[in-house]
Amino acid sequence: MTRRVPALALLALVVGLALHNLAMALLWEAGVRDTALDVVAAWKEALLLVALVAALAAVGTRPDLCWADRLALAYGVIVVVYWLLPQSWLGGEATVRGELYALRHHLLPLGAYLLGRLIVLDRPWWRRIGLAIVAVGVGLAAWGLVDVYLVPLRWWRDSGAPGWFEEQLGLAYRCLSGLPENWILNTDEDSPARRLVSTFLSPLATSYALVVILLLLVCARRRWWTVAAGAVVYAGFLWAHTRAAFLVLPVALLVVAALRRSWAPVGLAVGSAVVSAAFVGLFPSIGPETTYTETELACLRENAAAEGEASDDPFSRGESSISSHLSALRDGIETVARHPWGYGLGNAGVSASRTGAEVKAGESTYTELGVDAGVLGMVAFVGWLVALCLALLRRSAWLTSSVAAVALLGLQTDVIGIHWLSVAVFALAGAAIGSDRGAPPPEDAL
Structure with missing residues (x-):
């Protein structure tokens, strides 16, 4: 039974983390808030810890260390050292709580990877997790x-989601009644289009997870149900309308094509690029429409007046969303370049914003790491990703391309802050590295 606990825990995490954000918002609405909700939200770390202890108890011999392991451990040591260093030494101003949030954030993918390295998944378990x-x-x-077409935005405005975002996570969204502004594609004032956010309550997190799932379906043996599932998942991917994901999926498919030495993924990559480009142009006219409240319109007009006129061309660098992401990445790079030794944990991203500290970098995984753990921590993380891809080359086209996709998406967003990706991708990458070199790739188990 002890040997089954880690695999069962991993299976529970894969499913449970997909529902986590929606569950937390509903619990906030039901009155479970502040520290009580923080404790409930820690179920994922608690379950991961239980799985790690069980895996350690069940392991027969210590796995031989590869370069991915060494760089992963080096990354973890650097993060812990930066957590232990006094903020005053580094120029940071994070609170103790912010430091703990950041420690949990940065170490979650490492914990998942260690779990993967300690467990051995046979073909039936790979199939269960793949399914x-x-x-x-x-x-x-x-x-x-279903949500974007049948559940009115008014229901979400009145739900626990705005309170959970602002009061629990410290993410104050002004212009959509407390909901994230990226839920809406601001095509015009009268009939803006809603983007698919699903149970992640985020179009970005949803689309990034769907990239990994689409890669699995492409790499699996072609059957009627994988094709049907792929069609449904791809529709969700399009309706989430995330341009970074539209760009990364074809690149990841080309990685699959190179590893499989097959032209089929090349055709899928080209097809996806063409469909995505067409969809970006068509979505404002075919997407699910909604309306703004008068208060929201006033806020949007005020922002537009303050920020100046932005291009409404979705392919232009001057378009508001693209411009915002590029500006955040540029500012983060400049901050890391000026202060390469870092400020200490809790000075970047959500960890800083939810504890009242100045957010010295946001969005990009790499600039957030550079601020929290210095250039050394950022380089260790990048090296870990590269070593992971190299270690997976002959073991799994799906997981190699997924790690590559995560690495690319990390340029634009805090990708390890998407807990589903942190656990599923890194744990399964670790498990695949631990498999026999001659074993079939895990995607073949489907």
Whole structure:
């Protein structure tokens, strides 16, 4: 039974983390808030810790260390050292709580990876987890499409989601009644289009998870149900309308094509690029429409007046969303370049914003790491990702391309802050590295 606990825990995390954000918002609405909700939200770390202890108890011999292991451990040591260093030495101003939030944030993918390295998944377990991942993808897409067409935005405004975002996570969104502004594609004032957010309550997190799931379906043996599932998941991917994901998916498919030495993924990559480009142009006219309240319109007009006129061309660098992401990345790079030794944990991203500290870098995984753990921590993380890809080359086209996709997405967003990706991708990458070199790739188990 002890040997089954880690695999069961991993399966529970793959499914549970897809529902986590929605569950937390509903619990906030039900009155579970502040420290009590923080304790409930820590179920994922608690379950991961239980799984790690069980895996350590069940392991027969210590796995031989590869370069991915060494760089992962080096990354973890650097993060812990930066947590222990006094903020005054580094120029940071994070609170103790912010430091703990950041420590948990940065170490979650490492904990998942260590779990993967300690467990051995046989073919039936790879199949169970693969099927769970496909089910998560279909569920995310199907529920998301139902939501944007049948659940009015008014319901979300009155739900616990705005309070959970602002009061629990410290994410104050002004212009959509407390909901994230990226829920809406601001095409015009009268009939803006809603983006699919699904149970992640985020179009970005949803689309990034769907990239990994689509790669699994492409790499799996072609059957009627994988094709049907792929169609549903791809529809959700399109309706989430995330341009970074539109760009990364074809690149990841080309990685699959190179590893499989097959032209089929090349065709899918080209097809996806063409469909995505067409969809970006068509979405404002075919997407699910909603309306703004008068207060929201006033806020949006005030922002537009303060920020100046932005291009409404979705392919222009001057478009508001693209311009915002590029500006955040540029500012983060400049901050890290000026202060390469870092400020200490808790000075970047959500960890800083929810504890009242100045956010010295946001969005990009790499600039957030550079601020929290210095250039040394950022380089260790990048080296870990590269070593992971190299270690997976002959073991799994799906996981190699997924790690590559995560690495690229990390340029634009805090990708390890998406807990589903942190656990599913890194744990399964670790498990695949631990498999026999001659074993079939895990995607073949589907």
